[in-house]
Amino acid sequence: PLSAAADGLVVGEGAGFFVLKRLNDAVAAGDRILATIAGIGLSNDRGANLLAPRSEGQLRAMRAAYRQAGWRPDDVDLIECHATGTPVGDAVELESLHELWRESTGPSRRCVLGSVKSNVGHLLTAAGAASLAKILEALRTRMLPPTANYDQPAAGLAREGSPFRVLKVAEPWPEREPGRPRRAAINAFGFGGINAHVLIE
Numbered sequence: 001p002l003s004a005a006a007d008g009l010v011v012g013e014g015a016g017f018f019v020l021k022r023l024n025d026a027v028a029a030g031d032r033i034l035a036t037i038a039g040i041g042l043s044n045d046r047g048a049n050l051l052a053p054r055s056e057g058q059l060r061a062m063r064a065a066y067r068q069a070g071w072r073p074d075d076v077d078l079i080e081c082h083a084t085g086t087p088v089g090d091a092v093e094l095e096s097l098h099e100l101w102r103e104s105t106g107p108s109r110r111c112v113l114g115s116v117k118s119n120v121g122h123l124l125t126a127a128g129a130a131s132l133a134k135i136l137e138a139l140r141t142r143m144l145p146p147t148a149n150y151d152q153p154a155a156g157l158a159r160e161g162s163p164f165r166v167l168k169v170a171e172p173w174p175e176r177e178p179g180r181p182r183r184a185a186i187n188a189f190g191f192g193g194i195n196a197h198v199l200i201e
Contacts, residue, residue, distance in 0.1 A: 001083035001115035002090060002166050004152040009084040012121025016129025034136050038183075038199040039069030045193025053089055053189050058096040061195035062187075066100075069199045071183070073104045074163070076111060076199070077173065078144055078184040080131040083115035084122050087154070093187060094156030094164075101163050112171075113157075113164045118148035128188045128196070135184045135200055142182070144171045 041064030045057035
């Protein structure tokens with residue numbers, strides 16, 4: 001995923017589930033809270049076919065999530081991409097992210113992109129669960145995770161002034177300022193044009 005050498009997806013198998021609670025209920029119960037969901041955006045591509053994603057639909061989901069959270073795109077330090085390793089799909093996702101960042105009014109910051117599919121393959125209906133597990137672990141360890149087998153950037157990343165980078169090795173994830181939560185996003189773009197963007201802190 002996200003690599004110049006990408007030439008198609010590898011299917012994996014898996015399952016995952018998470019306990020979601022209202023924050024007030026979790027606090028009252030004394031639960032250990034791993035993260036909170038700040039915003040969710042959902043959309044469906046108009047006129048999409050099964051395997052051809054469209055940037056327009058992805059952007060609608062992304063914009064809706066940031067509106068709900070009251071965040072700017074560059075408030076996020078880490079994006080877990082849908083990135084399956086298919087050149088067309090990855091290119092559309094990267095174009096959508098660049099367009100979203102161009103719309104941001106804040107100061108530009110570098111943002112790490114990654115894809116857990118480089119570790120476990122595309123788990124199809126469990127792909128979002130794998131992505132969330134990876135983000136929760138990154139938040140717990142305060143480390144920005146690498147993407148396996150990444151060497152040279154895909155064409156959609158190899159552009160001057162891109163705010164995005166992909167890590168070959170893990171890096172510490174510092175706080176931007178004391179008391180400010182670490183923030184991440186998850187992209188999930190499904191067959192037939194289903195798009196989801198989730199903001200986590």
